[in-house]
Amino acid sequence: MTDNKKTIWIEYLVFICAVSVFGLATENTYYLQIMTFIGINTLLALGLNMLMGYTGQVSLGHAAFYGIGAYTTAILSGTYGMNPWLALVCAVAAAVLIAFIVGLPTLRLSGYYLAMGTLGFGMIVNIVLREWAGVTGGASGFVGIPMLEAGALVFMSGAGYYFLVWGIVFAAMIICRRLLASRTGRALRAIHDGENAAVAIGINTHFLKLEIFMFSAALGAVAGFLYAHFVLFISPESFGFMFSIKIVTMVVIGGMASVWGALLGAAVLTLLPEVLHGFAEYEMIVFGLILMIVMIFMPQGLTRGIMDMIRTAGRARA
Amino acid sequence: MQEIVQYLFSGITTGAVYAVIAVGLSMLYSSTELINFAHGEFVMIGALAMVTLWVRIGLPLPVAMAGAVAAGCLLGLMFERFAIRTARNPEPITLIIITVGASIFLKGVAMIIWGKDPFSMPAFSSHESIEIFGAALLPQSIWIVTAALVLAGGIHLFLKQTLTGKAMVACAVNKKAAWLSGIPSEKMGILAFGISAGCGAVAGIFIAPITMSSYDMGTLLGIKGFCAAMIGGLGSLWGAFAGGLLLGILESMGAGLISSGLKDAIAFVLLLLILYIRPGGLFAAKEAKRF
Amino acid sequence: MKQKHLVLAMLVTSLLILPVSGAMAANVYKIGGIFSVTGRASFLGDPEKKTMEMMVEQINAAGGIDGHMLEAVIYDSEGDPAKAVSAVNKLIHKDKVIAIIGPSTTPTTLAVVNFTKRANVPLISCAAGIKITTPVDPWVFKTAQSDLLAVAAVYQQMKAAGIKKIGILTVSNAYGESGKKQLLGQAEKFGIQVILNESFGAKDTDTTTQLAKIKAAGPDAIICWGTNPGPAVVAKNAKQLKIDIPLYQSHGVGSPKFIELAGDAANGNILPTGKILVTSLLDDSDPQKKVLQDYQNAYENKFSGNVSGFGGYAYDAVNLLAGALKGSSGDKQKIRDNLEATKGYVGATGEFNFTPQDHNGLSPDAFVMVKIKNGTWTLL
Numbered sequence: 001m002t003d004n005k006k007t008i009w010i011e012y013l014v015f016i017c018a019v020s021v022f023g024l025a026t027e028n029t030y031y032l033q034i035m036t037f038i039g040i041n042t043l044l045a046l047g048l049n050m051l052m053g054y055t056g057q058v059s060l061g062h063a064a065f066y067g068i069g070a071y072t073t074a075i076l077s078g079t080y081g082m083n084p085w086l087a088l089v090c091a092v093a094a095a096v097l098i099a100f101i102v103g104l105p106t107l108r109l110s111g112y113y114l115a116m117g118t119l120g121f122g123m124i125v126n127i128v129l130r131e132w133a134g135v136t137g138g139a140s141g142f143v144g145i146p147m148l149e150a151g152a153l154v155f156m157s158g159a160g161y162y163f164l165v166w167g168i169v170f171a172a173m174i175i176c177r178r179l180l181a182s183r184t185g186r187a188l189r190a191i192h193d194g195e196n197a198a199v200a201i202g203i204n205t206h207f208l209k210l211e212i213f214m215f216s217a218a219l220g221a222v223a224g225f226l227y228a229h230f231v232l233f234i235s236p237e238s239f240g241f242m243f244s245i246k247i248v249t250m251v252v253i254g255g256m257a258s259v260w261g262a263l264l265g266a267a268v269l270t271l272l273p274e275v276l277h278g279f280a281e282y283e284m285i286v287f288g289l290i291l292m293i294v295m296i297f298m299p300q301g302l303t304r305g306i307m308d309m310i311r312t313a314g315r316a317r318a
Numbered sequence: 319m320q321e322i323v324q325y326l327f328s329g330i331t332t333g334a335v336y337a338v339i340a341v342g343l344s345m346l347y348s349s350t351e352l353i354n355f356a357h358g359e360f361v362m363i364g365a366l367a368m369v370t371l372w373v374r375i376g377l378p379l380p381v382a383m384a385g386a387v388a389a390g391c392l393l394g395l396m397f398e399r400f401a402i403r404t405a406r407n408p409e410p411i412t413l414i415i416i417t418v419g420a421s422i423f424l425k426g427v428a429m430i431i432w433g434k435d436p437f438s439m440p441a442f443s444s445h446e447s448i449e450i451f452g453a454a455l456l457p458q459s460i461w462i463v464t465a466a467l468v469l470a471g472g473i474h475l476f477l478k479q480t481l482t483g484k485a486m487v488a489c490a491v492n493k494k495a496a497w498l499s500g501i502p503s504e505k506m507g508i509l510a511f512g513i514s515a516g517c518g519a520v521a522g523i524f525i526a527p528i529t530m531s532s533y534d535m536g537t538l539l540g541i542k543g544f545c546a547a548m549i550g551g552l553g554s555l556w557g558a559f560a561g562g563l564l565l566g567i568l569e570s571m572g573a574g575l576i577s578s579g580l581k582d583a584i585a586f587v588l589l590l591l592i593l594y595i596r597p598g599g600l601f602a603a604k605e606a607k608r609f
Numbered sequence: 610m611k612q613k614h615l616v617l618a619m620l621v622t623s624l625l626i627l628p629v630s631g632a633m634a635a636n637v638y639k640i641g642g643i644f645s646v647t648g649r650a651s652f653l654g655d656p657e658k659k660t661m662e663m664m665v666e667q668i669n670a671a672g673g674i675d676g677h678m679l680e681a682v683i684y685d686s687e688g689d690p691a692k693a694v695s696a697v698n699k700l701i702h703k704d705k706v707i708a709i710i711g712p713s714t715t716p717t718t719l720a721v722v723n724f725t726k727r728a729n730v731p732l733i734s735c736a737a738g739i740k741i742t743t744p745v746d747p748w749v750f751k752t753a754q755s756d757l758l759a760v761a762a763v764y765q766q767m768k769a770a771g772i773k774k775i776g777i778l779t780v781s782n783a784y785g786e787s788g789k790k791q792l793l794g795q796a797e798k799f800g801i802q803v804i805l806n807e808s809f810g811a812k813d814t815d816t817t818t819q820l821a822k823i824k825a826a827g828p829d830a831i832i833c834w835g836t837n838p839g840p841a842v843v844a845k846n847a848k849q850l851k852i853d854i855p856l857y858q859s860h861g862v863g864s865p866k867f868i869e870l871a872g873d874a875a876n877g878n879i880l881p882t883g884k885i886l887v888t889s890l891l892d893d894s895d896p897q898k899k900v901l902q903d904y905q906n907a908y909e910n911k912f913s914g915n916v917s918g919f920g921g922y923a924y925d926a927v928n929l930l931a932g933a934l935k936g937s938s939g940d941k942q943k944i945r946d947n948l949e950a951t952k953g954y955v956g957a958t959g960e961f962n963f964t965p966q967d968h969n970g971l972s973p974d975a976f977v978m979v980k981i982k983n984g985t986w987t988l989l
Contacts, residue, residue, distance in 0.1 A: 030702035280685035288423025324821035530838035
């Protein structure tokens with residue numbers, strides 16, 4: 001047990017060092033902003049990872065919570081002038097509430113039916129964001145989101161926002177790890193291994209799935225909040241079906257049931273379009289191919305897949 | 319009052335589009351228990367192939383149709399061989415993501431081949447609308463409904479009456495048992511995908527005259543097709559047909575009587591209702607599948 | 610012996626060239642471009658990107674600006690605001706451009722302006738939304754006509770034609786929404802009453818329901834506000850339903866593609882458009898005619914496909930920027946000031962006169978009303 005704890009603390013230390021060094025050493029705002037996007041996407045991937053990796057529930061509508069978080073803070077702090085930090089609390093509350101209401105009937109489904117149910121939910125949220133133009137600004141988007149401030153410090157794009165986002169990512173990772181190590185975590189793993197067996201030993205699977213669904217919604221809302229106050233403009237198309245698929249891709253490629261996997265997946269998928277900038281016309285082909293190839297040959301995700309490859313290579317050499 | 323008849327006909331038009339797409343989807347599910355999220359892209363390939371073969375090159379209509387269907391089938395076979403069969407872990411989650419990746423890939427390829435602009439296609443018969451009860455109905459809509467019926471009926475007969483068809487169903491019910499009784503389950507898989515992709519291509523061919531074909535037409539149509547298939551009951555061909563028509567009519571009525579902005583939401587609200595109340599769909603008796 | 614001399618000569622020559630090319634590289638004016646080359650707005654971004662590349666080539670072939678060559682760094686926003694933000698940050702902080710042209714759509718533009726404003730980089734957008742230049746920001750300009758002007762042109766013509774009641778049908782995206790706002794807001798001024806407003810999805814295959822509803826309400830005309838392919842479907846459906854009142858479209862369909870898609874159903878449609886669609890019909894005395902002909906010839910010779918008003922936005926943006934670069938020595942503030950002071954530039958979209966309060970610079974005569982007859986455009 002102590003050994004495990006030591007490894008975890010070393011991992012955290014490495015993470016903190018890497019993030020801090022990068023943030024302080026890089027002056028180029030472009031790189032800082034890319035990393036900030038990776039951080040926001042990591043929050044989304046973390047939340048969905050808990051849901052998909054540990055409870056085995058596919059959600060094709062996760063971008064909805066991203067959108068709910070972003071629009072709640074935009075409307076409250078932009079139109080009504082609420083303090084953004086207070087708006088954050090409201091955004092998370094809204095997402096969690098909606099996750100509860102939707103999750104209650106939807107999580108009783110499983111397999112393809114659950115996937116379609118979450119897809120439907122995601123599409124409905126997107127349509128509402130688009131049509132409720134008086135409140136959300138409609139398809140033309142919401143202008144005038146205020147920047148985040150803490151006392152005299154203003155979080156603009158650049159190093160300030162970078163550290164804010166990664167600080168929150170770090171906190172989220174710790175919370176996820178804690179959750180997984182707790183009784184809830186063990187129950188989750190039981191569900192993943194065999195739901196019927198878990199029910200047989202008295203685990204309230206439905207309630208547990210709902211809990212995790214709400215947790216993932218909360219993380220998604222935080223990500224939305226951070227996005228809104230970063231770009232200062234949001235529009236419904238950023239929170240649609242395509243982005244839900246992107247988040248699922250992050251989780252799946254990084255490796256389900258792995259906290260670091262979420263980070264890897266988010267990093268790969270955020271950097272890929274930047275790397276492919278020169279091949280903009282071929283980006284879809286490359287993206288689709290990568291998705292297929294990884295899932296066909298490394299269905300456990302890249303983290304497990306690469307480790308396997310290293311292991312086999314090591315064995316071959318010996 | 320007259321408008322309502324028109325709404326009905328518009329609903330039948332759109333519904334026929336959904337139905338013909340849903341049939342191919344349900345067909346695949348009933349023979350492999352797989353959902354192909356790239357089905358919309360097979361529809362798109364069928365439509366764009368028709369544009370090239372019939373409009374650009376000018377082949378006679380039946381030849382062009384055969385060509386487009388062949389293209390779709392071929393693609394489906396390749397897809398099965400390279401993407402589905404080689405998958406190391408054929409868990410549903412994995413397969414969902416593979417098919418999603420395939421749909422993105424096919425979109426990208428289509429964009430390179432056909433470009434980003436939409437194409438229109440002339441109708442098979444005259445483009446003049448028929449007037450019934452004071453409302454207009456396009457002849458092409460009737461073609462689409464017919465195509466959907468023929469597909470559904472044809473596949474139904476195939477699965478129920480022919481030996482190959484029954485073998486396919488056996489594979490879906492229990493792969494191992496089917497294999498033990500001497501059914502080459504691999505070949506069945508290939509066949510199922512080929513037929514399903516072919517159905518998709520047929521759908522694309524028939525709907526192209528009324529929709530505008532473009533490389534990204536498959537996404538939304540595919541999603542609505544899934545909704546229709548689920549509403550009717552996954553795996554039930556007649557359910558898919560009925561589900562499609564029902565969806566189209568309800569959408570149209572909603573747009574006409576309530577609000578056109580929320581039209582798309584109707585499909586999804588309906589989907590959710592069916593999933594909550596009667597997940598088996600309106601016409602199937604299948605149980606909700608567990609992973 | 611001879612070989613050694615050759616190598617030495619090559620060495621000396623390369624040493625001489627290197628610092629010169631280095632110096633040249635340092636004197637290059639780097640300008641950025643963000644366009645929706647792929648994605649749902651590719652009909653905008655694709656011609657805009659091609660036009661910008663073509664113009665930069667032309668300018669460089671003529672010796673550059675004040676002796677400086679132009680280098681265009683263009684990224685694809687795919688119509689996605691988040692990608693546009695990444696692109697703009699790359700342009701500003703990595704490529705270190707001195708000005709940016711684009712993006713192509715209003716949402717992508719609104720997403721990037723916060724970043725260009727903060728970095729004090731002049732931005733000339735090719736998008737139509739009035740929110741881009743109202744309220745005016747010192748660093749943000751645009752070349753596309755506002756829908757405000759387009760709607761005014763349509764209503765003007767309707768008033769003259771005695772049309773009193775209309776039904777409107779708009780696409781549910783930013784373009785359609787903005788159009789709807791203008792249509793509803795300006796109607797009263799022209800004595801027009803909007804009796805019904807419906808919407809349809811950009812990818813919808815059938816709009817007969819909405820059209821039937823509008824037809825039943827008995828308007829004098831119908832306006833459809835969208836971009837291809839939706840309005841083509843609307844035109845076709847209107848023909849099916851045997852709707853005989855005039856069907857108006859927006860400038861979003863102002864390209865030969867619309868006629869190709871809608872076929873016979875396009876005949877009789879009336880729309881506002883930039884003069885680029887009817888270049889050959891313009892009066893020789895029209896100052897825009899020559900500009901448009903040059904652009905059309907250059908574009909159609911270089912690329913396959915017809916020229917469109919959308920590429921024209923980029924054409925004007927590049928020319929305006931080139932004009933502002935003169936005498937600026939690459940200083941962003943000077944470029945901005947020069948832009949703002951630009952007057953009387955006759956472009957493909959219209960005549961531009963910028964002022965500190967007006968960063969769009971166009972007037973109502975940037976639009977002409979056309980009617981489609983026998984598959985071509987005719988002036989109304």
